[in-house]
Amino acid sequence: EAQVTQNPRYLITVTGKKLTVTCSQNMNHEYMSWYRQDPGLGLRQIYYSMNVEVTDKGDVPEGYKVSRKEKRNFPLILESPSPNQTSLYFCASSLASTSHYEQYFGPGTRLTVT
Amino acid sequence: GENVEQHPSTLSVQEGDSAVIKCTYSDSASNYFPWYKQELGKRPQLIIDIRSNVGEKKDQRIAVTLNKTAKHFSLHITETQPEDSAVYFCAASRWDSNYQLIWGAGTKLIIKP
Numbered sequence: 149e150a151q152v153t154q155n156p157r158y159l160i161t162v163t164g165k166k167l168t169v170t171c172s173q174n175m176n177h178e179y180m181s182w183y184r185q186d187p188g189l190g191l192r193q194i195y196y197s198m199n200v201e202v203t204d205k206g207d208v209p210e211g212y213k214v215s216r217k218e219k220r221n222f223p224l225i226l227e228s229p230s231p232n233q234t235s236l237y238f239c240a241s242s243l244a245s246t247s248h249y250e251q252y253f254g255p256g257t258r259l260t261v262t
Numbered sequence: 263g264e265n266v267e268q269h270p271s272t273l274s275v276q277e278g279d280s281a282v283i284k285c286t287y288s289d290s291a292s293n294y295f296p297w298y299k300q301e302l303g304k305r306p307q308l309i310i311d312i313r314s315n316v317g318e319k320k321d322q323r324i325a326v327t328l329n330k331t332a333k334h335f336s337l338h339i340t341e342t343q344p345e346d347s348a349v350y351f352c353a354a355s356r357w358d359s360n361y362q363l364i365w366g367a368g369t370k371l372i373i374k375p
Contacts, residue, residue, distance in 0.1 A: 188271075190351060190367040191306070206362075238305060248294040248313070248355065251363070253305035 150175045154239050154254035161229055162262055169224045169257050171239030179242045180222040181206070181251070182214065184235040191238070197222055229261045264289040266354050268366030276374050281342055283369045285352035286334040292354040295335045296363070297326060300349045309350075310337070339371075347373045 152173045161167055173180065181196040183206075193206030197216040211233055213225040222241075226233060239254040265288040275281045285295075296311035312319045312326045312335065319326050323342075328335040335354075339346055349370050353363040 188367060190268075191365045193362070196362070248296075248311070248357075250296070250308045250311075253307070255305055 150252075152239055152241055152252050152254035154237075154257050156257060157255060158258050160260045160262065163230055164228050167226050167229060167259075169226075169237060169239075169259070171222045171224065171254055172220050173222075173241040173252070174220065175241065175243070175252065176219065177241035177252070178219070178244050179249075180216065181240045182212070182222070182224050183238045183240065184208065184233075185238060185256075186235050194224070194237075229259075231261050233259065234261050235259060264292060264354060264356070264364040266352060266364050266366045268352050268369055270369060271367065272370045272372070274372040274374060275342055277342055277344065279342055281337075281339045281346070281371055283337045283350055283352070283371070284334060285336070285354075285366050286332075287354040287364075288333065289354070289356060290330075290333060291356045292364075293357055294355045295326070295328060296353050297324075297337050298351045298353070300351065300368075302348070306351060342371075342373050344373050344375065347371060 155170045178199050182194040183191045192208045194212050195214040197203045203214050237257045240251040242249040242251045268285045293314035297309050298306040299309045300306040310326050312328050323340050325338045349368045351368045352366040355363045
């Protein structure tokens, strides 16, 4: 089954404790992206990747890191989480970075930083 | 850069009536306009999209219209049903910006029985 998976789905952590949210897709998609969703603010892009070893900042990259060592995986790293990073996070992928294609979203990760 | 404004933020309609959600964009070079639906507790999913070379596109009860001159596009849902209750997001992108989607803030559509 074609899908985007994220882990964990729910995470409660404390300020400053490094964490990683994994994202994996099995559709051989070139393009992957991370968004955060906050009430009234819609979807804001954190980082995106157009292919292996190619990443770029989105609209709200501060406090986050990403890597793209393999085509299927795009982990989101919070080196020192803070309460303002409490949010719902979505990973998404699409077929190509050279045209307009549907973005497939993962199920979301709800992160709470206390 | 591109900015997308979406209205209204909340829309309540009687079951069976039509619903219209409107988005305006600022960058006249934008040429792709998708709409995503997010049901409560679920992930966003593409429901319809339109490219700048067409003015309207339909898929059963949903349609999208694009007015390039006025820089706005709208989602139309006819004969609304309870399963249409969700948050709807519009977005815009242009071919020469790495196809980055700029998203509207979302519209919560409530279908009253």
